[in-house]
Amino acid sequence: MNWGIIGTGNMGKVLIHALIEGGVTEPRQLFIHNRTLSKAFDVKQDYPDINVCPTPEKTVKFSDIIFICVKPLDVFPLIKRIQPELNQEHCVISITSPISVQQLEEYLPCQTARIIPSITNRGLFGVTLLSFGEQIDSNLKEYLIQSCKLFSSPIIIDDEITRVSSDIISCGPAFFSYLIQRMIQAACEETDIEYDNAVELAEKMIVGFGKLIEKGYYSFENLEKKVTVKGGVTGAGIEVLEREVGDMFHKLFRATHNKYYDDQKKIMEQLST
Incomplete structure (x- = not known):
């Protein structure tokens, strides 16, 4: 089975690393393209046997499964371009949340899926969110699920919770990285701790925290209770958080969903012209 990736930006590269280092495929079975071709050749420096294709059409020609890793408003122009190269045996996979598999099926003469990755997949951890078109072959569907298990925990989701699920698994690492950086900054400003020392402590704390959750020693609620001694x-510190956090995360989810709906609106306008 040959894999194609069109778009080697941040998430495209995460997928390339995950597919190869997770043992899903070998570099020689991977065909990649990027609009700025030099960025695709940058990836080839890590994996010399990977195939860089000069055009999206060539990527499709040599691939069985094709990941579309471009910005939401670039997806359908790209699909229109590669459509003549596709047949029923191909499977096109989008990684963007505003475009449903139903929309993909409507415009593509092949099998479709949506697999939303997370940057945590780079370390062969975290979650991938999966949705499948109605026309996908059951064997291919199972193959994609098993493939994702090699570098993540795949979870099949309904379309209506796509955005919030992506907020948690895909945007979440960025959100919590920001909060940790603010915590480190405040620690340095309020005390005599050196920045590098604070970063090291925070990094090791996060890794240890993740292990506790991964091994099932504590739930989030129980962990808080175990660490928090009354008085x-x-x-x-928890009292400060209770006062200050307020509806911050409510506003965060509203903002991400507003952007999601705006992208969907622009995509529909794009398709109607």
């Missing part, structure tokens, strides 16, 4: 230092 203690952690409790004093």
Whole structure:
């Protein structure tokens, strides 16, 4: 089975690394293209046997499964371009949340799926969110699920929770990286701790925290209770968080969903012209 990836930006590269290092495919079975071709050749420096294609059409020609890893408003112009090269045996996979598999099926003469990755897949961890078109072959569907298991925990989701699920698994690492950076900055400004020391402590704390959750020693709620002693230092900090966080995360989800709906609107306008 040959894999194609059109778009080697951040998430395209994450998928390339995950597919190869997770053992899903060998570099020689992977065909990639990027609009700025030099960026695709940058990837080839890591995997010399990978195939860089000069055009999206060539990528489709040599691939069985094709990931579309471009911005939402670039997806359908790209699909229109590669459509003549597709047949019923191909499977086109979008990684973008505003475009449903039903929309893909409507415009493509092949099998379709949506697989939303996370940057955590780069380390062969985290979640991928899966949705499948009605025309997909059951064997191919199972093959894609098993492939994703080699570098993630695949979860099949309904379309109506796509955005919020993506917020948690895909945007979440960026959100929490921002919060950790703010915590480190405040620690340096309020105390005598050196920045590098604070970063090291925070990194090791995050890794340890993840292991505790991964191994099932604690739930989020139980972990908070175990660390927080009534009248203690952690409790004093939790009181600040309770006062200050307020509806911050409500506003965050509203903002991401507003952007999601705006993208959907622009895509529909694009398709109606």
